[in-house]
Amino acid sequence: xxxxxxxxxxxxxxxxxxxxxxxxxxxxxxxxxxxxxxxxxxxxxxxxxxxxxxxxxxxxxxxxxxxxxxxxxxxxxxxxxxxxxxxxxxxxxxxxxxxxxxxxxxxxxxxxxxxxxxxxxxxxxxxxxxxxxxxxxxxxxxxxxxxxxxxxxxxxxxxxxxxxxxxxxxxxxxxxxxxxxxxxxxxxxxxxxxxxxxxxxxxxxxxx
Amino acid sequence: xxxxxxxxxxxxxxxxxxxxxxxxxxxxxxxxxxxxxxxxxxxxxxxxxxxxxxxxxxxxxxxxxxxxxxxxxxxxxxxxxxxxxxxxxxxxxxxxxxxxxxxxxxxxxxxxxxxxxxxxxxxxxxxxxxxxxxxxxxxxxxxxxxxxxxxxxxxxxxxxxxxxxxxxxxxxxxxxxxxxxxxxxxxxxxxxxxxxxxxxxxxxxxxxxxxxxxxxxxxxxxxxxxxxxxxxxxxxxxxxxxxxxxxxxxxxxxxxxxxxxxxxxxxxxxxxxxxxxxxxxxxxxxxxxxxxxxxxxxxxxxxxxxxxxxxxxxxxxxxxxxxxxxxxxxxxxxxxxxxxxxxxxxxxxxxxxxxxxxxxxxxxxxxxxxxxxxxxxxxxxxxxxxxxxxxxxxxxxxxxxxxxxxxxxxxxxxxxxxxxxxxxxxxxxxxxxxxxxxxxxxxxxxxxxxxxxxxxxxxxxxxxxxxxxxxxxxxxxxxxxxxxxxxxxxxxxxxxxxxxxxxxxxxxxxxxxxxxxxxxxxxxxxxxxxxxxxxxxxxxxxxxxxxxxxxxxxxxxxxxxxxxxxxxxxxxxxxxxxxxxxxxxxxxxxxxxxxxxxxxxxxxxxxxxxxxxxxxxxxxx
Amino acid sequence: xxxxxxxxxxxxxxxxxxxxxxxxxxxxxxxxxxxxxxxxxxxxxxxxxxxxxxxxxxxxxxxxxxxxxxxxxxxxxxxxxxxxxxxxxxxxxxxxxxxxxxxxxx
Numbered sequence: 043x044x045x046x047x048x049x050x051x052x053x054x055x056x057x058x059x060x061x062x063x064x065x066x067x068x069x070x071x072x073x074x075x076x077x078x079x080x081x082x083x084x085x086x087x088x089x090x091x092x093x094x095x096x097x098x099x100x101x102x103x104x105x106x107x108x109x110x111x112x113x114x115x116x117x118x119x120x121x122x123x124x125x126x127x128x129x130x131x132x133x134x135x136x137x138x139x140x141x142x143x144x145x146x147x148x149x150x151x152x153x154x155x156x157x158x159x160x161x162x163x164x165x166x167x168x169x170x171x172x173x174x175x176x177x178x179x180x181x182x183x184x185x186x187x188x189x190x191x192x193x194x195x196x197x198x199x200x201x202x203x204x205x206x207x208x209x210x211x212x213x214x215x216x217x218x219x220x221x222x223x224x225x226x227x228x229x230x231x232x233x234x235x236x237x238x239x240x241x242x243x244x245x246x247x248x249x250x
Numbered sequence: 251x252x253x254x255x256x257x258x259x260x261x262x263x264x265x266x267x268x269x270x271x272x273x274x275x276x277x278x279x280x281x282x283x284x285x286x287x288x289x290x291x292x293x294x295x296x297x298x299x300x301x302x303x304x305x306x307x308x309x310x311x312x313x314x315x316x317x318x319x320x321x322x323x324x325x326x327x328x329x330x331x332x333x334x335x336x337x338x339x340x341x342x343x344x345x346x347x348x349x350x351x352x353x354x355x356x357x358x359x360x361x362x363x364x365x366x367x368x369x370x371x372x373x374x375x376x377x378x379x380x381x382x383x384x385x386x387x388x389x390x391x392x393x394x395x396x397x398x399x400x401x402x403x404x405x406x407x408x409x410x411x412x413x414x415x416x417x418x419x420x421x422x423x424x425x426x427x428x429x430x431x432x433x434x435x436x437x438x439x440x441x442x443x444x445x446x447x448x449x450x451x452x453x454x455x456x457x458x459x460x461x462x463x464x465x466x467x468x469x470x471x472x473x474x475x476x477x478x479x480x481x482x483x484x485x486x487x488x489x490x491x492x493x494x495x496x497x498x499x500x501x502x503x504x505x506x507x508x509x510x511x512x513x514x515x516x517x518x519x520x521x522x523x524x525x526x527x528x529x530x531x532x533x534x535x536x537x538x539x540x541x542x543x544x545x546x547x548x549x550x551x552x553x554x555x556x557x558x559x560x561x562x563x564x565x566x567x568x569x570x571x572x573x574x575x576x577x578x579x580x581x582x583x584x585x586x587x588x589x590x591x592x593x594x595x596x597x598x599x600x601x602x603x604x605x606x607x608x609x610x611x612x613x614x615x616x617x618x619x620x621x622x623x624x625x626x627x628x629x630x631x632x633x634x635x636x637x638x639x640x641x642x643x644x645x646x647x648x649x650x651x652x653x654x655x656x657x658x659x660x661x662x663x664x665x666x667x668x669x670x671x672x673x674x675x676x677x678x679x680x681x682x683x684x685x686x687x688x689x690x691x692x693x694x695x696x697x698x699x700x701x702x703x704x705x706x707x708x709x710x711x712x713x714x715x716x717x718x719x720x721x722x723x724x725x726x727x728x729x730x731x732x733x734x735x736x737x738x739x740x741x742x743x744x745x746x747x748x749x750x751x752x753x754x755x756x757x758x759x760x761x762x763x764x765x766x767x768x769x770x771x772x773x774x775x776x777x778x779x780x781x782x783x784x785x786x787x788x789x790x791x792x793x794x795x796x797x798x799x800x801x802x803x804x805x806x807x808x809x810x811x812x813x814x815x816x817x818x819x820x821x822x823x824x825x826x827x828x829x830x831x832x833x834x835x836x837x838x839x840x841x842x843x844x845x846x847x848x849x850x851x852x853x854x855x856x857x858x859x860x861x862x863x864x865x866x867x868x869x870x871x
Numbered sequence: 872x873x874x875x876x877x878x879x880x881x882x883x884x885x886x887x888x889x890x891x892x893x894x895x896x897x898x899x900x901x902x903x904x905x906x907x908x909x910x911x912x913x914x915x916x917x918x919x920x921x922x923x924x925x926x927x928x929x930x931x932x933x934x935x936x937x938x939x940x941x942x943x944x945x946x947x948x949x950x951x952x953x954x955x956x957x958x959x960x961x962x963x964x965x966x967x968x969x970x971x972x973x974x975x976x977x
Contacts, residue, residue, distance in 0.1 A: 047853045057884050061949075064429065068354040072425040074953035075455060078960035079417065083459035085964030086496075089971030090467065090478065090489055097484025099477070114910050121906065125899045128942050132892050136885060175476050179484035182476035186467070208849045217853065230943045234935045240906075241931040245913045249923050428952050452956065456963040492970045496963075543963055547974065555974045 446511025
């Protein structure tokens with residue numbers, strides 16, 4: 043109890059503040075390993091989708107359903123948010139707390155934009171085509187895969203919000219730097235998954 | 251156990267200590283207690299099954315209840331008894347073996363345990379709420395979709411919650427081994443049990459996500475009318491089988507690989523010899539894990555995947571016999587020329603070799619896709635997987651408990667009772683399951699409620715039931731042994747077995763910070779090296795300084811409780827929409843706990859070096 | 872003296888991360904280009920159907936590679952274990968996909 047944890051708040055920040063402490067290193071590795079597991083999680087959903095994508099039960103097929111415009115917009119939003127979170131980590135390593143916050147804020151807003159588009163897309167399918175997750179095996183698999191990804195985006199936004207609120211007054215230190223870094227890894231991974239979703243679900247669905 | 255040692259404290263503070271602990275050694279105790287409880291439940295279910303099958307056309311229990319029994323016996327033994335006890339042993343030994351003060355994420359470790367316990371309780375409460383799951387431990391979609399009542403829903407939610415805990419545990423162990431090895435503890439100096447923990451955790455990491463998804467698909471089909479497995483809407487139940495076995499086959503290696511590591515440690519300790527072929531053992535373990543991912547379809551030979559797919563999976567399956575054979579021979583050669591001590595732990599290890607080898611041999615027989623059409627869904631399969639799971643996993647668990655009991659609880663288990671329970675269990679095990687090979691070859695199908703008169707199955711089933719009771723008696727003796735040792739057992743010294751690895755260099759039970767100074771490791775079997783070349787003491791790998799420790803927390807328990815309540819909400823919302831309160835309430839509560847945890851600054855605390863110095867001086871005296 | 876050397880390492884550090892940032896910007900540019908190409912060939916229907924699926928898939932993999940290696944620094948030192956487990960996950964993912972696509976029938 044005599045110890046005052048001053049080692050977490052050094053005057054000069056090290057080059058990689060996210061990995062400077064053992065706890066930070068653990069978080070870094072733990073998050074990477076988690077993403078390894080997530081790869082298999084999404085693969086299971088992709089596999090289910092690919093096995094069921096032609097089981098439309100008389101409903102609309104992938105070609106009739108999907109439009110490319112909105113998906114392109116969503117892709118751009120999420121890709122850009124990946125870059126902005128890279129900027130945030132760049133400023134974290136330069137110990138520039140304000141700029142890091144700015145870029146993380148932009149990342150979050152882009153994520154919200156993406157999510158809004160996705161909600162609009164789902165609502166559109168349900169109201170215009172009567173295509174819900176109950177209407178066919180294809181519907182179930184589509185909403186499971188894309189919805190699981192959307193759920194990850196939502197979780198990421200909530201995570202980011204909590205981080206931004208909790209650290210607003212604390213500034214950057216060796217205790218919270220790993221937290222920002224793990225979030226950014228998660229966010230990039232979500233983007234990787236989306237790259238495969240727009241390729242496999244939408245573009246390949248359009249081609250047939 | 252440790253209750254006796256700390257008799258002065260009130261029961262309330264003892265309970266609170268365990269409810270809020272993040273110490274890997276106490277979490278190990280919790281895992282062993284929880285897993286042990288479910289092991290007893292699963293054992294009772296097994297006895298009910300065997301009583302029902304004691305004679306032809308018996309009516310001891312109804313057909314429906316029999317289905318619940320076989321389902322719950324399998325599910326309980328694999329998910330709620332086997333794995334948690336193994337994770338308990340890993341928690342107890344692995345951080346000590348690599349010279350760490352705790353695991354990488356102590357808070358998460360506690361959360362893993364509470365999720366397992368609440369998931370297991372949820373699953374078993376189904377007995378009180380209108381019937382347990384009855385679609386087999388595999389719960390194939392085609393059957394599970396038809397199962398009336400809420401049994402299968404309990405299966406889905408219970409396993410989902412417990413599985414999430416296991417996945418976290420896996421990540422935790424990998425991170426621990428990657429970042430927290432003591433100075434000098436390179437990967438190729440790690441004891442085999444640590445290696446096995448590492449590789450098993452990797453298997454957990456990659457195998458559990460398909461199960462998670464599979465349970466989600468089944469849950470949505472049963473509760474929210476989706477169409478993944480609804481053939482009328484284009485669904486496909488083969489997906490369930492694939493996802494289940496992509497998880498399920500690695501799962502059987504998750505159940506056996508830790509024990510391979512454990513047996514390696516036991517054989518080398520009690521032969522007073524370095525493990526024969528250490529490097530080959532490490533790579534054989536990796537190879538088994540690698541191949542284990544590529545053979546899942548051998549559970550589906552009769553589905554009709556076609557001769558090409560079946561043949562590929564048959565060859566892959568048989569290939570696993572090679573690294574396993576390497577291991578068996580290395581164990582034998584470790585004992586060859588060693589000074590072998592035969593005590594209870596070693597007896598279980600010795601009993602394992604022939605028993606497991608028989609199971610592996612029938613595994614190769616089953617792996618032949620042509621012959622498998624004959625064996626499929628008969629008692630031959632039942633005999634096979636009990637030979638590997640009981641002969642491997644359960645024997646290993648008993649061996650590990652005898653071996654590490656002194657380290658975990660500071661008492662030595664009674665040798666006489668230990669040997670008695672081994673011999674009775676060993677005899678009972680072979681009586682129960684050896685005859686089942688022949689019952690299977692004679693055509694007795696598995697999972698059937700009754701068998702008929704005059705088909706030559708009477709004697710075999712009677713013998714099998716007698717054997718099951720012998721295993722029950724042995725288990726009771728073992729439990730009595732635990733109680734006896736807690737009250738009258740011989741106090742354990744730091745190194746009761748003349749051990750070789752780091753866990754034996756510190757007191758039994760270890761202090762809560764494990765090591766005053768992180769140890770310096772000079773090679774494989776570090777303690778043995780110091781005994782042979784040094785003064786028998788592990789040199790320190792760091793100067794004496796304040797030690798950083800994590801704070802305890804009650805939040806993991808509360809988070810588990812929230813998911814438990816949400817589980818009931820999910821199960822019953824189909825009956826009445828008021829249950830959405832439980833669903834959303836429970837989830838909100840757990841997420842709220844997560845947010846609270848996230849908003850805290852939990853820096854942990856420091857043990858001042860004066861206190862450690864005093865402890866060191868105390869040891870020197 | 873110590874202040875001076877501190878400044879120098881600080882300058883070096885910033886220079887390094889600037890170069891890193893440039894590389895990340897280039898990979899972002901390439902990712903945008905790939906995305907544009909992918910959407911363009913599907914929207915305009917100019918490429919033969921036999922080629923379009925592999926082209927799309929390869930571009931997706933390259934994009935994922937950029938994310939992992941540049942944005943998530945998988946190429947840097949100290950990322951051996953993460954890389955190992957990501958590749959393990961990719962292998963398990965490949966097997967899962969193969970199982971569900973090739974030998975799932977109805």
